[in-house]
Amino acid sequence: MKLNRKDFLSIRDFSRDELETILALCEKQKPLAREHRLEPTHPGRVLACIFHKPSLRTRISFEVAIRQLGGSSLYITDREIGIGSREAPKDVANVLSRYVDGIMIRTFDQGLVEALAEHATVPIINGLTDLLHPCQVLGDIFTIIEHRGSIDGKKIVFIGDGNNVARSWLNAAARFPFSFVLSAPAGYEIDASFVEEVQGHGSPDYRWIQDPLEAVTGADVVYTDVWASMGQEDVKEARGRIFAGYQVNEQLMSRANGDCLFMHCLPAHRGDEVTDGVIDGPHSVVFDEAENRTHIQRAIMALLIQGENN
Ligand code: CP
Ligand code: NVA
Numbered sequence: 001m002k003l004n005r006k007d008f009l010s011i012r013d014f015s016r017d018e019l020e021t022i023l024a025l026c027e028k029q030k031p032l033a034r035e036h037r038l039e040p041t042h043p044g045r046v047l048a049c050i051f052h053k054p055s056l057r058t059r060i061s062f063e064v065a066i067r068q069l070g071g072s073s074l075y076i077t078d079r080e081i082g083i084g085s086r087e088a089p090k091d092v093a094n095v096l097s098r099y100v101d102g103i104m105i106r107t108f109d110q111g112l113v114e115a116l117a118e119h120a121t122v123p124i125i126n127g128l129t130d131l132l133h134p135c136q137v138l139g140d141i142f143t144i145i146e147h148r149g150s151i152d153g154k155k156i157v158f159i160g161d162g163n164n165v166a167r168s169w170l171n172a173a174a175r176f177p178f179s180f181v182l183s184a185p186a187g188y189e190i191d192a193s194f195v196e197e198v199q200g201h202g203s204p205d206y207r208w209i210q211d212p213l214e215a216v217t218g219a220d221v222v223y224t225d226v227w228a229s230m231g232q233e234d235v236k237e238a239r240g241r242i243f244a245g246y247q248v249n250e251q252l253m254s255r256a257n258g259d260c261l262f263m264h265c266l267p268a269h270r271g272d273e274v275t276d277g278v279i280d281g282p283h284s285v286v287f288d289e290a291e292n293r294t295h296i297q298r299a300i301m302a303l304l305i306q307g308e309n310n
Contacts, residue, residue, distance in 0.1 A: 007117040007124040008300050011134045012171040026142050026299040033068050040070025042307040045101040047073045052107040053230045057293050058127045062104050065298035093119035102305040123304040136265045137168035139296035143289050154220040157181045159212050159246050162190035165225045165265050174202025182208050183215035219256035223263040224248045224273045249275040261285050
């Protein structure tokens with residue numbers, strides 16, 4: 001099955017069947033990639049990786065994944081190009097489309113990613129914006145399926161800020177039949193307009209529960225992320241106080257299901273949103289999540305970027 005979209009900007013842009021196609025290819029390729037037996041279906045293809053924010057996982061996993069497909073990558077920071085200042089996004093999109101076969105971008109504004117997608121003839125992949133982090137959450141869904149067989153009917157509880165990762169989880173809840181609970185202080189839940197928009201595109205089983213102890217009851221997955229995202233460094237201290245009661249610690253985990261998974265997109269601020277005991281403990285699958293970024297993104301690229309088989 002082919003994906004109906006040129007770009008990977010948001011989980012919500014895809015049907016459940018299309019998302020299952022990506023997950024199935026990911027499952028098929030993962031063992032082959034681990035044994036270095038993957039067929040190089042994309043020889044000579046080049047991925048431009050544009051970063052306006054720092055990264056460990058996204059950068060390395062994309063660069064490794066395109067090499068595993070037989071291609072190569074270019075690492076471009078905000079010191080180059082000057083999208084929107086030196087040159088209009090649509091010109092950048094047109095020019096890059098003449099050089100490379102795909103573009104991965106991590107930036108602030110989702111609108112910029114959408115503008116590039118509109119004008120580029122090659123696939124644009126969202127490697128995180130202030131609004132969304134779709135590759136992360138699809139990789140996380142793959143991780144849950146690996147550990148629990150399916151995500152259907154599971155209760156996923158996100159403790160912390162209603163941020164880019166949380167919004168991508170809500171988008172995923174509009175496509176997969178799991179229940180999604182966000183536990184955040186008032187004012188830090190996912191904004192009502194975004195929730196309404198998602199509800200207009202599906203029927204997510206979504207609740208905001210302010211009290212984290214109530215929220216984690218019966219959780220199959222407890223997920224957390226930093227309290228201040230990249231770009232919010234100036235409010236980090238204030239948020240530390242506001243989110244103090246939202247730490248994922250052993251006491252909170254003891255209220256979840258006995259076989260509950262602990263997940264975190266990383267980087268983690270140990271001692272803030274999660275204790276060492278939890279992130280290093282028996283429930284934690286954080287390094288599986290990190291590894292699976294490579295596998296899910298390779299599947300996304302294999303399906304979207306023109307190669308020998310597509
Ligand atoms: N989880 C994640 O996207 O990590 P990086 O910020 O290191 O890419
Ligand atoms: N919410 C975090 C995710 C990092 C992968 C951030 O945007 O900084």
